[in-house]
Amino acid sequence: MNLQILVSVILITCGLFFMFSGSIGLLRLPDFFSRTHAASNIDMLGVIFTMSGLIVYEGFTLTSLKLLLIFLFIVLANPIGSHALGKSAFESGVYPMLRSKKKSSNEGDE
Amino acid sequence: MTMEHFFIGAAVFLLLVVIMSSILIYRGPSVYDRMVGINAVATKTIVLICFIGYIYGRMDMFVDITLAYAILGFFGSIVTAKYLVVNKTGRKE
Numbered sequence: 001m002n003l004q005i006l007v008s009v010i011l012i013t014c015g016l017f018f019m020f021s022g023s024i025g026l027l028r029l030p031d032f033f034s035r036t037h038a039a040s041n042i043d044m045l046g047v048i049f050t051m052s053g054l055i056v057y058e059g060f061t062l063t064s065l066k067l068l069l070i071f072l073f074i075v076l077a078n079p080i081g082s083h084a085l086g087k088s089a090f091e092s093g094v095y096p097m098l099r100s101k102k103k104s105s106n107e108g109d110e
Numbered sequence: 111m112t113m114e115h116f117f118i119g120a121a122v123f124l125l126l127v128v129i130m131s132s133i134l135i136y137r138g139p140s141v142y143d144r145m146v147g148i149n150a151v152a153t154k155t156i157v158l159i160c161f162i163g164y165i166y167g168r169m170d171m172f173v174d175i176t177l178a179y180a181i182l183g184f185f186g187s188i189v190t191a192k193y194l195v196v197n198k199t200g201r202k203e
Contacts, residue, residue, distance in 0.1 A: 005113060009116060012116075012120060015157075016120060016123055016124065016127075019124065019127050019154060019157075020123075020127050022150070023127045023130050023131040023150070024130075026131055026134055026146070026147070026150060027130065027131075027133060027134060032140065032142055032143055032146070035134070035143060035146050036146055039146050039147075039149060039150040040149075043150055043153045043154070046157075047153060047156070047157060050157050050160075051157070051160075054160055054164075057113075057164075058169070062170070063169050063170050063173050066173045066174070066177065067160070067173060069177065070156070070173070070176055070177050070180055073177070073180055073181070073184075074153070074156065074180060077180070077184040078149075078153060078184075080184075080188070081149060081184055081187040081188055081191065082146075082149065084187070084188055084191040084192065085142065085145055085146065085149070085187065085191040087191075088142070088191045088192070088194050088195050089140075089142040091195050092194070092195045094140065094142060
């Protein structure tokens with residue numbers, strides 16, 4: 001029982017740390033596609049850790065099964081939504097920033 | 111006993127992360143940056159509702175709300191991404 005709570009606390013703390021770093025990346029990165037990368041990947045990792053911690057804390061019940069279903073649905077749905085959003089942005093004319101040095105010197109001039 | 115306090119602290123921290131991530135919705139240069147911010151906030155809100163369910167002690171009710179919210183957010187994101195193709199306007203803004 002004690003080991004279960006310990007593992008759950010460690011997993012939830014790891015997930016919260018990954019969500020925090022993903023949010024920092026969402027604010028700091030310069031481009032649309034790199035922001036998509038931060039939002040999709042790092043949030044995905046945070047959701048994986050946090051949901052695993054909640055499932056470990058719950059044990060073998062019906063609520064745990066529903067949490068597992070939510071986890072599988074997020075794992076399926078979040079990359080699909082992010083990919084659709086990136087494809088829609090690329091089709092409407094947002095291109096990836098290729099030369100970062102020139103852009104950063106331009107930003108330094110401003 | 112102590113686990114409830116841990117869930118309250120985790121929920122407050124996650125709320126701060128949601129506020130920090132919703133700055134992007136406010137200051138995003140194009141529409142797509144705002145959509146990325148809305149996706150991130152929706153993903154974090156799912157975990158936040160799970161924490162709130164453990165704080166109230168009625169997880170069997172809140173897990174259904176979480177499932178409905180996940181499905182609703184996913185379909186909203188897909189439909190918005192499908193009908194948001196604008197010709198060459200998100201480039202220079």
